[in-house]
Amino acid sequence: MTLQPKAQIMDKEAVDRAVRRIAHEILEKNKGTDGLLLIGIRRRGVPLAERLRASIREIEGAEVPLGVLDITLYRDDLTTRSDQPQVHRTEIPESVKGKKVILCDDVLYTGRTVRAAMDAIMDLGRPKAIQLAVLIDRGHRELPIRADYVGKNVPTSSREVIEVKFRETDQTEDKVLIVEKVEE
Amino acid sequence: MKPKLVVKNGLVADPLAGKSKVQDIVVENGRIAAVAPGLGEGDPGGRGQEPGPDLIVIDASGKVVLPGLIDAHTHLREPGQEHKEDIASGTAAAAVGGFTTVAAMPNTDPVIDTRAGVEFVLKRAAEAGRVNVLPLGAVTKGQKGAELAEMGDMAEAGAVAFSDDGRPVTGSELMRCALEYVKMLGRPIISHCEDVDLVNEGVMHQGYWSTVLGLRGVPAAAEEVAVARDVILAGLTGSRLHLTHLSTAGSMALLRWAKDRGFPVTADVTPHHLALTDEAVRTLDYDTDTKVNPPLRASEDVEALREAVRSGLVDLIATDHAPHHFDDKDVEYNYAASGISGLETAVAVVVTCLVREGFLDWVGLARMMSLAPARLFGLESKGTLKVGADADLTIIDPEAEWTVDPAAFASKGRNTPFKGMRLRGRVTETIVGGRVVLLGGKLV
Amino acid sequence: MPLNRKDVLTLEDMSVEEMTLILDTADSLKEILGRDIKKVPTLRGRSVMTLFYEPSTRTRTSFEMAGKYMSADTANIATTTSAVVKGETLKDTAWTVEAMGIDCIVMRHPIAGAPHFLARICQASIINAGDGMHEHPTQGLLDMFSIRERKGTLRALKVAIVGDILHSRVARSNIWGLTKMGADVWVTGPSTLMPPGIERTGVRTTFRVEEAIEGADVVMVLRLQLERQKKGLFPSIREYSRLFGVTRERLALAKQDFILMHPGPMNRGVEIASDVADSEYSLITDQVTNGVAVRMAVLYLLLGGGPEGSAQAEGGGEKR
Numbered sequence: 036m037t038l039q040p041k042a043q044i045m046d047k048e049a050v051d052r053a054v055r056r057i058a059h060e061i062l063e064k065n066k067g068t069d070g071l072l073l074i075g076i077r078r079r080g081v082p083l084a085e086r087l088r089a090s091i092r093e094i095e096g097a098e099v100p101l102g103v104l105d106i107t108l109y110r111d112d113l114t115t116r117s118d119q120p121q122v123h124r125t126e127i128p129e130s131v132k133g134k135k136v137i138l139c140d141d142v143l144y145t146g147r148t149v150r151a152a153m154d155a156i157m158d159l160g161r162p163k164a165i166q167l168a169v170l171i172d173r174g175h176r177e178l179p180i181r182a183d184y185v186g187k188n189v190p191t192s193s194r195e196v197i198e199v200k201f202r203e204t205d206q207t208e209d210k211v212l213i214v215e216k217v218e219e
Numbered sequence: 220m221k222p223k224l225v226v227k228n229g230l231v232a233d234p235l236a237g238k239s240k241v242q243d244i245v246v247e248n249g250r251i252a253a254v255a256p257g258l259g260e261g262d263p264g265g266r267g268q269e270p271g272p273d274l275i276v277i278d279a280s281g282k283v284v285l286p287g288l289i290d291a292h293t294h295l296r297e298p299g300q301e302h303k304e305d306i307a308s309g310t311a312a313a314a315v316g317g318f319t320t321v322a323a324m325p326n327t328d329p330v331i332d333t334r335a336g337v338e339f340v341l342k343r344a345a346e347a348g349r350v351n352v353l354p355l356g357a358v359t360k361g362q363k364g365a366e367l368a369e370m371g372d373m374a375e376a377g378a379v380a381f382s383d384d385g386r387p388v389t390g391s392e393l394m395r396c397a398l399e400y401v402k403m404l405g406r407p408i409i410s411h412c413e414d415v416d417l418v419n420e421g422v423m424h425q426g427y428w429s430t431v432l433g434l435r436g437v438p439a440a441a442e443e444v445a446v447a448r449d450v451i452l453a454g455l456t457g458s459r460l461h462l463t464h465l466s467t468a469g470s471m472a473l474l475r476w477a478k479d480r481g482f483p484v485t486a487d488v489t490p491h492h493l494a495l496t497d498e499a500v501r502t503l504d505y506d507t508d509t510k511v512n513p514p515l516r517a518s519e520d521v522e523a524l525r526e527a528v529r530s531g532l533v534d535l536i537a538t539d540h541a542p543h544h545f546d547d548k549d550v551e552y553n554y555a556a557s558g559i560s561g562l563e564t565a566v567a568v569v570v571t572c573l574v575r576e577g578f579l580d581w582v583g584l585a586r587m588m589s590l591a592p593a594r595l596f597g598l599e600s601k602g603t604l605k606v607g608a609d610a611d612l613t614i615i616d617p618e619a620e621w622t623v624d625p626a627a628f629a630s631k632g633r634n635t636p637f638k639g640m641r642l643r644g645r646v647t648e649t650i651v652g653g654r655v656v657l658l659g660g661k662l663v
Numbered sequence: 664m665p666l667n668r669k670d671v672l673t674l675e676d677m678s679v680e681e682m683t684l685i686l687d688t689a690d691s692l693k694e695i696l697g698r699d700i701k702k703v704p705t706l707r708g709r710s711v712m713t714l715f716y717e718p719s720t721r722t723r724t725s726f727e728m729a730g731k732y733m734s735a736d737t738a739n740i741a742t743t744t745s746a747v748v749k750g751e752t753l754k755d756t757a758w759t760v761e762a763m764g765i766d767c768i769v770m771r772h773p774i775a776g777a778p779h780f781l782a783r784i785c786q787a788s789i790i791n792a793g794d795g796m797h798e799h800p801t802q803g804l805l806d807m808f809s810i811r812e813r814k815g816t817l818r819a820l821k822v823a824i825v826g827d828i829l830h831s832r833v834a835r836s837n838i839w840g841l842t843k844m845g846a847d848v849w850v851t852g853p854s855t856l857m858p859p860g861i862e863r864t865g866v867r868t869t870f871r872v873e874e875a876i877e878g879a880d881v882v883m884v885l886r887l888q889l890e891r892q893k894k895g896l897f898p899s900i901r902e903y904s905r906l907f908g909v910t911r912e913r914l915a916l917a918k919q920d921f922i923l924m925h926p927g928p929m930n931r932g933v934e935i936a937s938d939v940a941d942s943e944y945s946l947i948t949d950q951v952t953n954g955v956a957v958r959m960a961v962l963y964l965l966l967g968g969g970p971e972g973s974a975q976a977e978g979g980g981e982k983r
Binding site for chain 2: 797
């Protein structure tokens, strides 16, 4: 099986615009930055969270704290995977207790990652609320989870895969691609 | 009357003749009747006889024919430890291994330390033995190292030598007395050289590998200190002393020292000490089949032992066949019994590690595994293939390659570190007193 | 890269990559120990049994807490409370434990190689928590972790291991681990407590404790078993501590920012002076905390991740 690029659905400008819009939506919904805590899910949730922080800083002139969450220990497929994911550090600069956590990830798909991330956050303390920001929502949910902020809704088939590339993690210009699994 | 037997076209290696050549051997009435080339041509019996019930012909082309091998150090475990081995299974293993005679160590339960014990072993051997069994008697009562056993009475009953093997005679004065005493009996003492104090609960050779593996080590000195004492006592008393299962370079030097002074000392080494080093404990991951006393030694020691075989310093090779029950070995290393079930691999190990490596030729092998042990026990009619000698023969296929499979052993003891190893040289026939006990590698 | 092995028995047979993976994983997991609720669900449904044939509280507890923090079910067998005292063989005990479906057995045993024996007969993963004088791999790893955490690296550090090298499984595991990671390891102790051939492992030896400590980045003091005196290995505790005791004066020879370690339990005033054990150089309490993190890492790497199945959909990972 190989992955074949099918279409580019977002370029750098589209990503920037989506991030700015989400930043506005976050500020609007939460009436400012009070009690906000951005948490990026490793790996590509982290650059999204960092850009949201920068965007919020630009709009409000306020610095929102940002944490990094590794959800490996909370995965629900650990005992069935043949390869073992490496555990990375979770680094949250302040307690989640009483905070409005904005959980950030690049793609929302089955919802299992978000489920794991919410469990991980709950283990760190009791936040006031958890909201979810994603760059792409591609559908096919397996759990009752929805995003509060979405950059772009992309209807996909299950044979397709969404690839998000960020400058920070992929050494390439920001873009979002649809690629297709092709049986050989 | 036993059928006549002709062994044709084998490479006959007779240590008394000192050379090997292709010859035929004719056996009649349990003795060697003729040895010459071409005896079997066209007329195998030489007297117009055809092969049949009265005439057995064995074609030994491409094989080596030796005077029957004699193991000077075998544990048959009967009486008392028949779950480990008995005379029937132990002598079957001997036959498979090409040994026509084995000397049975007396550390049974009870210890063979009286005439009755010696007679028991001889009686059981006559009933159940496939090969000749020579009883050995204990040096001290119960091998307790306190009082001398009735060695004179045992010698009369048929004990060929005396040993407290497994337990060294600790008291130096007692050892001296034992040596003095056997002088009048014309029998040797076989000494298991070990300073128990220096062993200090050690379970493997003390060196780099014991350090790596964290197992308590037995220094080479634990053997050498005892060898030194015993050879000095042999010099003092002028008595025949045989040092068994020597395992260190230092012991070889002490043996040289004693022989240079003309002390009446002989010694044996075992196939496993000639083949394996202490690294085997690491390689086999603490496999208790590597546990043996004395322990497998360092590579320098193995080299010194092989060199001593080459130079003739060491007189004979003995197996120290020490069969154990599975349960005695399937435990933690320190708790495991010491010993290797060695009769069935001895020839192949010697062929693989010494003959093929150029340390020993076939005549040398026959000398070390047949003539020398025969002389140790005063057996004039064994250890040679000259006309009139006992018709004990061992026929070896020198090229046969095989994998050691303990499950296929005739011995009850499957404890061998050679398991799974590819070896060269296999005994195909064993003939005891003109009777074929192993034919085509199978017990008859 | 997963830890591609069933058992953790020695550091002698462990590669630099494997050790680095364990240390890196421990580094990630250590954060959990700082939480209010020290629990992650990772090893839910997995069972860990400690099987201790020697008394030990700290190592056993450390493994037990590591298992509990990762949500594994833990149980303990100690010699005084089980069939072991009735003379059951190790083989039979192992089969009994195996029949209970235990996933991992953490074993301490007075005989070297006993965990290897267990590993051969059990499906369960075996972690050697100390076998005779052989090895104590997780202690070695936690010491390496503590040093690396403080110094940033293990490469080119001078590490002096002081004391009873002969009987020490902690020393052996540290020697293998540290030399493989590129440290310059020195061992020192009385000649009667120095095992033969130790220099072949790649360490340097001296009978002068000052030479070992001089310029050291790390001074690791081993526990002296006081009963060794009765076997004639050293004449008296007084003489031992005069010749090899780690004191403030001797530590003045070490680097300015040296660190002091001891696997515990300490004989204060014998192998280590009490004031230095409590000094700011001492990592002794860090060692205890780090022990839990390292053991969590080993448990995760052995038990997290199943034998079959494949990475499908989004299990909470990277596949989109």
